[in-house]
Amino acid sequence: xxxxxxxxxxxxxxxxxxxxxxxxxxxxxxxxxxxxxxxxxxxxxxxxxxxxxxxxxxxxxxxxxxxxxxxxxxxxxxxxxxxxxxxxxxxxxxxxxxxxxxxxxxxxxxxxxxxxxxxxxxxxxxxxxxxxxxxxxxxxxxxxxxxxxxxxxxxxxxxxxxxxxxxxxxxxxxxxxxxxxxxxxxxxxxxxxxxxxxxxxxxxxxxxxxxxxxxxxxxxxxxxxxxxxxxxxxxxxxxxxxxxxxxxxxxxxxxxxxxxxxxxxxxxxxxxxxxxxxxxxxxxxxxxxxxxxxxxxxxxxxxxxxxxxxxxxxxxxxxxxxxxxxxxxxxxxxxxxxxxxxxxxxxxxxxxxxxxxxxxxxxxxxxxxxxxxxxxxxxxxxxxxxxxxxxxxxxxxxxxxxxxxxxxxxxxxxxxxxxxxxxxxxxxxxxxxxxxxxxxxxxxxxxxxxxxxxxxxxxxxxxxxxxxxxxxxxxxxxxxxxxxxxxxxxxxxxxxxxxxxxxxxxxxxxxxxxxxxxxxxxxxxxxxxxxxxxxxxxxxxxxxxxxxxxxxxxxxxxxxxxxxxxxxxxxxxxxxxxxxxxxxxxxxxxxxxxxxxxxxxxxxxxxxxxxxxxxxxxxxxxxxxxxxxxxxxxxxxxxxxxxxxxxxxxxxxxxxxxxxxxxxxxxxxxxxxxxxxxxxxxxxxxxxxxxxxxxxxxxxxxxxxxxxxxxxxxxxxxxxxxxxxxxxxxxxxxxxxxxxxxxxxxxxxxxxxxxxxxxxxxxxxxxxxxxxxxxxxxxxxxxxxxxxxxxxxxxxxxxxxxxxxxxxxxxxxxxxxxxxxxxxxxxxxxxxxxxxxxxxxxxxxxxxxxxxxxxxxxxxxxxxxxxxxxxxxxxxxxxxxxxxxxxxxxxxxxxxxxxxxxxxxxxxxxxxxxxxxxxxxxxxxxxxxxxxxxxxxxxxxxxxxxxxxxxxxxxxxxxxxxxxxxxxxxxxxxx
Numbered sequence: 001x002x003x004x005x006x007x008x009x010x011x012x013x014x015x016x017x018x019x020x021x022x023x024x025x026x027x028x029x030x031x032x033x034x035x036x037x038x039x040x041x042x043x044x045x046x047x048x049x050x051x052x053x054x055x056x057x058x059x060x061x062x063x064x065x066x067x068x069x070x071x072x073x074x075x076x077x078x079x080x081x082x083x084x085x086x087x088x089x090x091x092x093x094x095x096x097x098x099x100x101x102x103x104x105x106x107x108x109x110x111x112x113x114x115x116x117x118x119x120x121x122x123x124x125x126x127x128x129x130x131x132x133x134x135x136x137x138x139x140x141x142x143x144x145x146x147x148x149x150x151x152x153x154x155x156x157x158x159x160x161x162x163x164x165x166x167x168x169x170x171x172x173x174x175x176x177x178x179x180x181x182x183x184x185x186x187x188x189x190x191x192x193x194x195x196x197x198x199x200x201x202x203x204x205x206x207x208x209x210x211x212x213x214x215x216x217x218x219x220x221x222x223x224x225x226x227x228x229x230x231x232x233x234x235x236x237x238x239x240x241x242x243x244x245x246x247x248x249x250x251x252x253x254x255x256x257x258x259x260x261x262x263x264x265x266x267x268x269x270x271x272x273x274x275x276x277x278x279x280x281x282x283x284x285x286x287x288x289x290x291x292x293x294x295x296x297x298x299x300x301x302x303x304x305x306x307x308x309x310x311x312x313x314x315x316x317x318x319x320x321x322x323x324x325x326x327x328x329x330x331x332x333x334x335x336x337x338x339x340x341x342x343x344x345x346x347x348x349x350x351x352x353x354x355x356x357x358x359x360x361x362x363x364x365x366x367x368x369x370x371x372x373x374x375x376x377x378x379x380x381x382x383x384x385x386x387x388x389x390x391x392x393x394x395x396x397x398x399x400x401x402x403x404x405x406x407x408x409x410x411x412x413x414x415x416x417x418x419x420x421x422x423x424x425x426x427x428x429x430x431x432x433x434x435x436x437x438x439x440x441x442x443x444x445x446x447x448x449x450x451x452x453x454x455x456x457x458x459x460x461x462x463x464x465x466x467x468x469x470x471x472x473x474x475x476x477x478x479x480x481x482x483x484x485x486x487x488x489x490x491x492x493x494x495x496x497x498x499x500x501x502x503x504x505x506x507x508x509x510x511x512x513x514x515x516x517x518x519x520x521x522x523x524x525x526x527x528x529x530x531x532x533x534x535x536x537x538x539x540x541x542x543x544x545x546x547x548x549x550x551x552x553x554x555x556x557x558x559x560x561x562x563x564x565x566x567x568x569x570x571x572x573x574x575x576x577x578x579x580x581x582x583x584x585x586x587x588x589x590x591x592x593x594x595x596x597x598x599x600x601x602x603x604x605x606x607x608x609x610x611x612x613x614x615x616x617x618x619x620x621x622x623x624x625x626x627x628x629x630x631x632x633x634x635x636x637x638x639x640x641x642x643x644x645x646x647x648x649x650x651x652x653x654x655x656x657x658x659x660x661x662x663x664x665x666x667x668x669x670x671x672x673x674x675x676x677x678x679x680x681x682x683x684x685x686x687x688x689x690x691x692x693x694x695x696x697x698x699x700x701x702x703x704x705x706x707x708x709x710x711x712x713x714x715x716x717x718x719x720x721x722x723x724x725x726x727x728x729x730x731x732x733x734x735x736x737x738x739x740x741x742x743x744x745x746x747x748x749x750x751x752x753x754x755x756x757x758x759x760x761x762x763x764x765x766x767x768x769x770x771x772x773x774x775x776x777x778x779x780x781x782x783x784x785x786x787x788x789x790x791x792x793x794x795x796x797x798x799x800x801x802x803x804x805x806x807x808x809x810x811x812x813x814x815x816x817x818x819x820x821x822x823x824x825x826x827x828x829x830x831x832x833x834x835x836x837x838x839x840x841x842x843x844x845x846x847x848x849x850x851x852x853x854x855x856x857x858x859x860x861x862x863x864x865x866x867x868x869x870x871x872x873x874x875x876x877x878x879x880x881x882x883x884x885x886x887x888x889x890x891x892x893x894x895x896x897x898x899x900x901x902x903x904x905x906x907x908x909x910x911x912x913x914x915x916x917x918x919x920x921x922x923x924x925x926x927x928x929x930x931x932x933x934x935x936x937x938x939x940x941x942x943x944x945x946x947x948x949x950x951x952x953x954x955x956x957x958x959x960x961x962x963x964x965x966x967x968x969x970x971x972x973x974x975x
Contacts (some may be wrong), residue, residue: 032212036247041187041271042207048170050106050113051181055168058117065136065163068170068181069101069116069146071155076101076116079155082145083120085135086160086347086566089498089511090145091838093129098149100124130342139163146171150842151780158587158594177203189278190249192267193585194285197258201237201583202251202267210234210246218270221255222277223263230256261285262317264392281585283576287601290316290577294602295369298610301402302385304417309376311363311385313400314603315573316370318389323374324357324397326384329529331356332412333397343503345409345513347566353397353411358382376415384412384531389573396572401607403516404614405531408523410496410514410569414531424539424618427647431543432622434487434551435650442650444681444815445744445890448879449553449652450486451752452820453858454494454522455506460860466504469494469522469537473544480862481550484823484872485879488652489545490553490625492753494519494538498562501525505847506854508753508835510627511562511593514569515611542620553623553652554615558599558608559631559660560591578604580664590631590663599636599665608636609643616647629655629682630668641675654681654747654815657737672738672745681745681815686733688750690723691805693765695755699777703808703929704801704968705765706914716770719913719929725897728918730813738814743891746814750805751822756832758805759825762798763790776842783841786830799825800968803874804929807970810878811889811918811925823875824864828857870951877950881972884955888921895920901937909937915965922975923948928965935964944973 051068059066069076081097082090103116120142125133135142141162146155159178161169166180177190188205195201202219210217216231237252239245259265259282266277295314303310315321326332333355339346359382363372376382384407389396399406403413419425435442455467461474481489493509496517509519517531518538525533542552561568561578564587570578580588580598590596599605615621624644629637637653644651657670673680685695693700701708701717703724708717726733730743738746751758764773769787776785790798802825810816819826833840837847837854845854865872882889900917901909914930917940924944928934941961949956950972957974965971 032243034209034212034244034246036209038209038211038217038246039271040207040209040247042247042249044185044206045172046108046111047113047115047172048179048181049185050108051115051117051168051170052183052185053108054104054106054115054117055181056183058119059168062167062183065120065167066169066181067118067120067144068168069118069173070113070170071116071173074103074114076103078148078150079116079146080149081118082147083129083132084143085129085131086141086143086349088129088131088344088346088567089562090143091836092342092344093125093132095839095844096124096128131338131344131346134338136163139167148780150839153780157589179205186273187271188273189267189269191281191584192278193281193283193583194259194261195583197261197285197288198255200253200255200267200280202253203584204249204251204272207247207249208251208271210236210243210248210251212243212246219253220268221259221265221280222268223260223265225263227260227263229259229265232256259285261289262319262392283581283585284583286317286576287581287598290574290603291601293370294606295371300371300610301400301404302413302415307378309379309415310373311376311400312371312373313363313387313389313402313573314369314371315387315389315391317574317577318365318372318391319393320390321363321365321372322388323361323363324354324386324388325359325361325376325382326355326412327358327381329384329407329412329531331358332384332386332407334411340502343500343505345498345500345562345567348396348398348569348572349394349566351395351397353386354388355412360388363387379415382415384414386412387573391572391575396566398569398572399514401514401516401569401573402610403514404618405535406496406514406517406520407531408501408520408525408529410517410520416532418532418535419618424620426617430617430647431546431620432551432648432650433546433549434622435648438648438650440650443744443886443891444652444654444678444742445813446886447488447551447652447815448486448810448883449488449490449747449815449817450481450484450820451490451492451817453492453508453753454519455855456858456860457820459855460862467522468524469518469541470524472522473541476862478544478548478550480865481545482548484876485883486550488551488553488623489820490555490623490817492555493557494522494554495556496520498567506836506858510557510835512557512560513562515556515558515607516614539619546620551622552620553625554621555625555627556612557627558611559597559626559628560593560595561597562593564595574603577601578607582664588662588664590659590661590665591628592660596631596659596663596665599632605636605639609640612640612644613647616644616651622648622650623652623654626653626655626669628658628660629680630657630659630670631663631665632669633665634667634669634673637669637673637680638675641673641678641680645676645678649677652681654683654745657682657735658685671732671736672740672742674740674742679740679742679745681747682737683747683749683752683817684727684733684737684814686723686735686737687727687746687748687808687812687814690720690727690733691750691808692758692761693717699764699770699774699782701765701770703914704804705762706929706931706968708765708767708770710771716774717765721899721913721916724808724916724927725918727814728808728812728897728916729895730893741893743813743893744815747817748809748812748814749817749819750809751819752817753819754833756830757819757826757828758802758822759798759827760786760830762801763787763794763827764830766794766797768794779842781842782832783830783843797968799868799871802871804927804968804970806875806878807925807927810875810882811920811972813890813892813895813920815890816882818875821860821864824872825868826860826864831857834858873953874951876953877955880953881948881950881955885921885923888923892920900926901940903935903937909939924973925970926965926973927970928967931967933964933966938963941973944975946974948972948974
């Protein structure tokens with residue numbers, strides 16, 4: 001994570017202390033009326049000075065690491081720390097910080113300040129996060145987010161602290177900066193970051209008065225090698241063209257020439273600490289210097305030329321790159337002992353990663369391209385390799401980001417041609433059962449997509465499996481998929497993510513580490529732990545699905561990486577380039593996971609496209625679901641689709657049309673994108689919310705739950721007839737997820753891996769539960785309201801609502817998507833987000849046996865398919881009906897929907913809430929989401945002489961057409 005540069009403080013007597021400095025040599029412009037006399041230094045925030053007094057009291061010898069915290073509401077007990085070492089994850093240490101904030105009233109300057117503080121004693125993390133313990137003891141970098149102890153409400157973004165510089169530091173609620181606290185306070189340069197190659201943003205700990213004409217104002221720039229660059233002018237950052245506003249702590253600095261970003265630069269001022277200057281963040285300058293570069297070749301990584309192996313890596317900022325060779329996997333090195341003991345994925349700066357190379361060679365740099373290369377005339381006994389890259393004086397030991405095979409945990413890359421002698425590697429060998437390998441033209445809406453996770457489904461037939469490619473596609477699972485009738489499975493992340501092989505804890509996998517190789521933990525390794533085993537087993541799983549006429553979609557997470565700097569192979573190779581960087585030099589966090597990648601950086605877009613083509617050609621993947629697709633630009637997604645559709649016209653490309661936070665993307669893919677002859681699809685959250693209720697902004701209900709009143713008679717759940725009608729005919733809702741002319745580019749769904757299963761949502765929505773659930777959800781403790789049991793009557797209601805939701809999705813115009821197990825009432829025991837063992841919904845879920853074991857929550861139980869066969873058969877029957885009538889269900893732009901005419905008690909025709917008529921092709925479907933049976937007006941049925949019953953799992957026609965629709969059900973009529 002990127003460090004926040006320290007704001008530093010000035011020790012002052014009461015009021016403002018004023019220092020008068022001589023005017024610049026040219027004198028001030030008398031025509032400019034200045035706010036303050038140039039050279040004036042402002043006053044310090046009183047809360048910071050109060051914290052300084054408290055630090056003297058609780059740590060007089062400056063021996064402890066202490067985070068001070070100030071909140072206007074004085075409430076500290078509800079807050080904790082998401083805390084990690086460089087390259088680590090905050091989850092491990094989090095539980096050890098809950099309840100650790102203390103507070104004390106401090107009298108300063110006649111006023112009382114309630115200051116919060118947490119002493120970060122290394123012993124707190126002895127068992128929970130030993131690498132955090134080590135970082136504190138060794139005075140290394142630590143990183144944190146202040147967040148609520150029972151929810152993801154945050155009071156900071158990522159904050160990084162160099163403990164070798166300060167052990168006492170403070171956060172002011174609502175202020176993005178970090179302040180060091182000391183017994184003697186002096187004015188400081190807090191941070192300095194390049195905004196262009198010749199301008200900087202500089203933040204001071206206090207205000208400073210500038211001159212009224214162009215001047216360096218006492219600031220100077222010097223590189224660590226002694227090189228200097230002259231400062232041309234300094235003005236108020238917030239008033240760049242108004243020199244009269246000269247009293248500020250945020251400066252806009254112009255320099256004489258473009259900065260050489262390969263050097264380390266400091267900015268100095270004699271009146272501000274540090275005396276040797278504050279290091280300038282050059283991230284934005286680096287991005288700008290490389291923004292137009294693109295390499296058109298396809299030979300990055302490892303290629304073979306006869307007996308020769310050629311290695312190429314794009315590392316334009318590196319001062320030196322060596323390639324290290326290894327004859328055996330046991331010699332490739334590993335993270336340091338403490339990291340290994342903690343079962344963690346560490347930093348590429350850990351020297352133990354160098355291992356014991358059998359050879360080490362310098363690579364040659366092509367200065368025009370920034371590509372380093374080395375040719376091995378004969379591979380011989382060499383089996384693995386990695387790069388030793390020096391960037392800005394820091395050495396990284398990293399596997400090749402372009403590699404196609406790696407040792408376990410991507411510690412080293414393997415010297416192998418994974419396609420030699422196989423049926424992989426070219427367009428001619430590519431396989432896709434959906435559309436006869438690209439020969440038949442298919443529409444997205446012809447697909448039925450079923451989401452699955454390797455571990456969840458491995459354990460369906462191998463109970464103690466930790467999730468293996470070999471266990472996933474069992475005969476029983478394959479038989480289930482074929483019986484249900486799905487065309488595609490979408491597999492949650494199966495690339496290498498940042499969880500090491502010796503950690504068998506549960507994880508969905510949305511923490512990318514290496515995009516080009518399959519996940520090591522899903523591999524059954526033999527004793528030699530050969531990297532090709534991962535390749536072979538992933539291929540075998542995909543082939544078995546293909547052999548059973550099931551296409552495979554891969555869930556990809558190119559929007560962020562698990563870490564940055566040494567926690568990222570990409571940052572280690574080209575610092576900052578692959579990410580979007582904010583103006584202050586910190587990583588933008590549109591993913592909500594600490595960073596966001598930059599799809600507009602030409603070499604990252606090329607990397608994404610090359611990586612996706614690799615998965616298609618080298619594994620026969622048939623489609624891609626893009627996590628947080630809104631982080632990527634529409635232009636990037638258009639380029640991706642057009643490149644992939646050249647391999648297979650029937651490739652499915654779609655994604656989540658949103659971000660995970662504030663994002664720097666311009667024109668992000670927040671809706672479907674027309675591209676080539678078809679385009680990129682998007683999940684339709686409007687239709688999802690209309691059916692079952694919104695997932696965010698509080699617990700909401702939708703059409704299938706109908707009108708619900710609380711004990712006082714107040715309505716707390718309502719119908720959404722308009723949203724249902726729009727979704728059925730493929731019309732976009734308020735979020736405008738699909739404004740193309742292709743209905744199939746809308747992904748229709750009511751359940752996916754995120755949030756509640758449909759069953760759990762419906763349990764929570766029961767009128768007996770809803771009022772308490774909505775309150776618990778607001779408090780972040782919804783899982784504590786999970787019922788111990790559901791009555792038979794309640795279960796029957798839930799079944800009806802579930803079947804109704806399935807009918808809305810499967811019979812609509814669009815592409816249907818369902819979560820694996822949704823078809824037999826899958827439950828996660830109320831867990832709202834079961835990605836790993838963590839505190840969610842007010843419950844601490846663990847990897848240990850017990851009531852709240854995370855595997856118990858996620859593991860698929862295929863016996864439920866028998867227990868709830870009535871629900872399963874309806875899904876199966878609806879799928880069969882849809883597949884048999886593709887022109888009616890999926891892409892019919894002439895379909896219509898609206899409220900149906902019903903007959904009331906007075907025998908009058910009326911349209912009521914909750915009853916929908918849907919006409920498409922030869923079919924007319926009536927959906928009744930109310931709690932009562934409704935009689936349909938006879939005129940609504942004119943011309944429809946058959947009824948289709950799907951409850952057996954096979955659509956069956958009858959000429960006995962009903963005149964009414966039962967509560968919470970649907971009737972399918974046909975001409």
